Amino acid sequence: MEGFVSSAQQARSQAAPGLDAHLEVSRGSGFGLELRLATPPGRTIALLGPNGAGKSTAVSALAGLLPLEGGRIALGGRTLDDPAAGVFVPPEQRRIGVVFQDYVLFPHLTVAQNVGFGLRSRGEPRTAATAKVRDWLCRFGLEELCERKPGDLSGGQAQRVALARALVTEPELLLLDEPLAALDVTTRVRLRHSLADHLAQFSGPRLLITHDPTEAFLLADEIHVIENGAIVQVGSADDIRLRPRTPYIADLAGSNLLVGSAAGGTLSVGNHQLHIADTRVEGAALATLHPRAISLHRQRPEGSPRNAWETRVARCEHYGDRVRLQVAEPLPLVVEVTPDAERELGLAVGASVWVSIKATEIGVEPG
Amino acid sequence: MRARAAGWLVLVLMGACDGATDAEGRPLAAVRVSAAASLTDAFGELVTAFERATPGAFVVLNLAGSSALREQILAGAPVDVFASASSANMQRLVEAGKVSGEPGSFVRNRLQIAVPSGNPAEVTGLADLAREGLLIGLCAEGVPCGDFARQALERAGVTPSPDTYEPNVRALLTKVAAGELDAGIVYASEVGSSDGVDGVTIPEQHNVVAAYPIAVLADAPNSEGAASFVAYVLSDAGRAILLRHGFAAP
Amino acid sequence: MSGGRRVQRIPAVLLGLGVLGLAVFVLPLIGLLARTPWRELPSLLGAGVVSDAIGLSLVASLGATAVSAVLGVPLAWLLARVEFPGRALVRGLVLLPLVLPPVVGGAALLFALGRRGLFGAPLEQATGLVLPFSTWGVVVATTFVAMPFLVITVEAALRSLDPRFEAAAASLGAGPWTVLRRVTLPLIAPALASGLALTWARALGEFGATITFAGNLPGRTQTLPLAVYVALESDRDTAVALSLVMVAVSLAVLVALRERWWKAL
Numbered sequence: 001m002e003g004f005v006s007s008a009q010q011a012r013s014q015a016a017p018g019l020d021a022h023l024e025v026s027r028g029s030g031f032g033l034e035l036r037l038a039t040p041p042g043r044t045i046a047l048l049g050p051n052g053a054g055k056s057t058a059v060s061a062l063a064g065l066l067p068l069e070g071g072r073i074a075l076g077g078r079t080l081d082d083p084a085a086g087v088f089v090p091p092e093q094r095r096i097g098v099v100f101q102d103y104v105l106f107p108h109l110t111v112a113q114n115v116g117f118g119l120r121s122r123g124e125p126r127t128a129a130t131a132k133v134r135d136w137l138c139r140f141g142l143e144e145l146c147e148r149k150p151g152d153l154s155g156g157q158a159q160r161v162a163l164a165r166a167l168v169t170e171p172e173l174l175l176l177d178e179p180l181a182a183l184d185v186t187t188r189v190r191l192r193h194s195l196a197d198h199l200a201q202f203s204g205p206r207l208l209i210t211h212d213p214t215e216a217f218l219l220a221d222e223i224h225v226i227e228n229g230a231i232v233q234v235g236s237a238d239d240i241r242l243r244p245r246t247p248y249i250a251d252l253a254g255s256n257l258l259v260g261s262a263a264g265g266t267l268s269v270g271n272h273q274l275h276i277a278d279t280r281v282e283g284a285a286l287a288t289l290h291p292r293a294i295s296l297h298r299q300r301p302e303g304s305p306r307n308a309w310e311t312r313v314a315r316c317e318h319y320g321d322r323v324r325l326q327v328a329e330p331l332p333l334v335v336e337v338t339p340d341a342e343r344e345l346g347l348a349v350g351a352s353v354w355v356s357i358k359a360t361e362i363g364v365e366p367g
Numbered sequence: 368m369r370a371r372a373a374g375w376l377v378l379v380l381m382g383a384c385d386g387a388t389d390a391e392g393r394p395l396a397a398v399r400v401s402a403a404a405s406l407t408d409a410f411g412e413l414v415t416a417f418e419r420a421t422p423g424a425f426v427v428l429n430l431a432g433s434s435a436l437r438e439q440i441l442a443g444a445p446v447d448v449f450a451s452a453s454s455a456n457m458q459r460l461v462e463a464g465k466v467s468g469e470p471g472s473f474v475r476n477r478l479q480i481a482v483p484s485g486n487p488a489e490v491t492g493l494a495d496l497a498r499e500g501l502l503i504g505l506c507a508e509g510v511p512c513g514d515f516a517r518q519a520l521e522r523a524g525v526t527p528s529p530d531t532y533e534p535n536v537r538a539l540l541t542k543v544a545a546g547e548l549d550a551g552i553v554y555a556s557e558v559g560s561s562d563g564v565d566g567v568t569i570p571e572q573h574n575v576v577a578a579y580p581i582a583v584l585a586d587a588p589n590s591e592g593a594a595s596f597v598a599y600v601l602s603d604a605g606r607a608i609l610l611r612h613g614f615a616a617p
Numbered sequence: 618m619s620g621g622r623r624v625q626r627i628p629a630v631l632l633g634l635g636v637l638g639l640a641v642f643v644l645p646l647i648g649l650l651a652r653t654p655w656r657e658l659p660s661l662l663g664a665g666v667v668s669d670a671i672g673l674s675l676v677a678s679l680g681a682t683a684v685s686a687v688l689g690v691p692l693a694w695l696l697a698r699v700e701f702p703g704r705a706l707v708r709g710l711v712l713l714p715l716v717l718p719p720v721v722g723g724a725a726l727l728f729a730l731g732r733r734g735l736f737g738a739p740l741e742q743a744t745g746l747v748l749p750f751s752t753w754g755v756v757v758a759t760t761f762v763a764m765p766f767l768v769i770t771v772e773a774a775l776r777s778l779d780p781r782f783e784a785a786a787a788s789l790g791a792g793p794w795t796v797l798r799r800v801t802l803p804l805i806a807p808a809l810a811s812g813l814a815l816t817w818a819r820a821l822g823e824f825g826a827t828i829t830f831a832g833n834l835p836g837r838t839q840t841l842p843l844a845v846y847v848a849l850e851s852d853r854d855t856a857v858a859l860s861l862v863m864v865a866v867s868l869a870v871l872v873a874l875r876e877r878w879w880k881a882l
């Protein structure tokens with residue numbers, strides 16, 4: 001599939017830097033949202049956080065469904081919402097393409113009508129709209145489905161229709177609200193790849209809202225972690241994983257993510273081989289390994305763990321009652337231990353230490 | 368079976384007044400009287416007087432258009448006395464064998480044109496009922512008041528342009544009194560007893576005199592009470608009340 | 618689905634009570650059919666008063682349904698979507714005609730819109746329009762009693778509609794009117810249709826408010842129910858024939874609609 005850049009869009013993205021938002025919203029029962037987001041064109045920013053953190057509020061505010069109480073939203077240099085200046089652009093005039101959770105395709109319209117909805121609503125004449133719709137359906141491989149109703153589509157097909165519907169209007173920002181949340185695990189993995197491809201082809205700014213850290217790690221260039229209505233950390237995937245700032249991030253997102261290939265019970269990551277419990281996974285694979293599942297020893301450990309090697313401590317950080325260590329070659333990993341263990345083992349930067357990991361602790365999925 | 372059922376229905380409609388008892392706590396036998404709507408006020412006073420005059424008596428009054436009452440009785444309603452606004456209705460019951468003895472005429476009523484107070488449309492006679500611009504009301508066909516009105520209009524050679532046929536004379540009167548109708552043909556007794564309504568006389572040669580018959584019914588559950596009530600109606604005391612309400616002597 | 622037929626065991630009490638319940642509806646119908654003078658039916662139905670009544674009933678009921686739709690859908694939308702002070706009271710007012718005896722409704726209409734009515738008097742002064750005793754009066758009285766059905770059905774449907782559809786439409790560039798036209802109304806179409814059917818059925822059967830407000834004149838205000846009432850006292854056979862027409866028409870329409878639209882109710 002070829003990339004897509006319209007001249008209008010090029011002009012727009014050169015005019016001003018993508019999305020610049022400072023959101024201040026309170027939403028009853030004492031909940032307040034205050035965060036800043038800047039999404040330059042050509043980049044995917046992820047807003048990652050647990051449910052109830054304020055992600056949907058942020059989506060609603062950006063889309064224009066919820067007015068701000070303070071702050072400002074600007075897209076492509078144009079102010080969309082500025083309470084202090086009395087500016088509010090209604091949702092239908094913001095040029096934001098939204099892909100909703102569950103896709104929210106119009107059940108009474110065909111795929112072609114769904115995709116063409118935005119064009120027709122903006123007054124595009126029927127013939128021109130039909131041509132554009134057909135073009136986009138082809139790009140997404142949906143030509144044969146154009147007369148189907150959303151009820152007859154599979155998850156993957158629905159996702160493509162939702163994307164096409166959002167993109168056909170040439171929006172200035174692509175906003176994806178938990179696009180993979182409603183899918184089962186296998187479909188999710190498969191669609192994550194296709195989504196990554198589609199995102200790469202949209203040259204405008206892209207904002208991804210999710211609660212799944214793996215999704216954020218794999219799809220986003222930059223991750224903003226949101227908790228209780230505020231951004232608590234901003235950084236690349238590595239920053240988040242390796243140097244989590246809050247317990248939530250540490251628990252959920254500060255996991256080790258390994259990319260490699262699996263064959264017959266062995267996962268090859270770079271030059272290192274790991275024994276894994278799942279023998280069914282073959283080919284490209286993703287592995288997650290929780291920092292607490294890794295044991296550290298002064299000498300070669302005895303016992304059942306199949307994976308053990310010697311390495312040295314590269315970094316050491318304290319978070320209250322936990323200690324997070326980063327170990328270096330051959331495989332950089334984040335390990336979490338108690339302060340007592342740290343003292344007993346004499347763990348300090350540069351110290352040599354043995355790592356042991358049970359094969360069953362390594363979660364593998366096809367990548 | 369069906370008639371009986373309808374009769375029971377009327378019983379229910381008349382209300383569960385059966386709970387009344389006399390001074391010794393014995394249940395009083397109710398006298399059920401079905402009377403034409405035009406007798407509403409007159410019979411209301413008459414019933415109170417009768418109950419006072421006859422200790423132990425108590426009357427349940429069912430007021431409606433005479434034709435409706437006739438149908439109820441034909442369907443088997445348990446009624447003791449029927450006071451109709453037209454002999455035609457009574458005749459139908461006689462033919463059906465529903466009447467005990469001979470019905471007696473107890474009052475006469477004449478027709479009168481009713482107009483709202485002040486006669487805003489300046490109605491002077493039956494001829495005005497043909498004026499297109501006025502809203503005219505008559506009683507429906509089959510209702511005695513309506514049939515008599517038609518007769519009167521025929522005698523006067525007037526073809527009316529009515530705007531509504533009301534199901535009973537009271538409904539017609541209410542609309543005239545409210546000023547929604549400019550004129551309607553009702554009974555003279557009605558005009559006298561209503562506020563907000565003035566009367567325009569209909570000359571004798573056109574007017575229709577309605578003789579109101581009253582009778583005890585053959586299937587009366589309380590024929591004693593029925594006879595006693597009819598006797599009161601026909602007595603001087605009863606007649607005085609009726610005359611006071613605008614009716615004419617039989 | 619394949620497989621053997623499952624034998625369904627119906628509790629006797631349920632069956633008994635259910636049959637009794639059915640009898641409530643069926644017995645009067647049987648009574649009516651038994652009383653019908655089948656041989657004279659064609660000539661009875663050909664009478665002028667009958668065709669007048671049928672024509673008037675159709676015109677008034679369809680007119681009332683149309684007015685109910687034009688005014689009721691926006692009202693339902695306001696009640697469902699806009700939070701304004703006193704909304705609960707307004708909803709209660711809208712539902713009032715459902716609880717009020719129709720005759721009371723008719724009397725109230727007379728006080729408001731009659732020639733001497735609060736609004737009717739100025740109306741006559743300004744436009745010469747007199748509603749009582751006119752066919753328009755029938756439409757007004759019928760709309761008064763029937764519109765609540767449309768409003769409740771549509772309001773319920775709007776409330777249960779996933780608000781994300783409208784949000785999605787807005788995000789794609791559809792203004793509020795386009796959203797209503799292309800997304801909201803099509804999605805509530807089944808409920809709207811069943812609401813219209815109910816409204817029409819109620820309008821067809823309206824009696825008390827009509828006779829009190831619009832009066833009773835063949836050809837102008839005497840709808841089928843009024844004609845039946847009047848005929849009962851003078852001409853039983855015509856009354857039965859008219860009743861039969863009403864039952865037949867109502868039953869036909871309701872059964873026809875059941876297939877497609879009642880699932881939304």
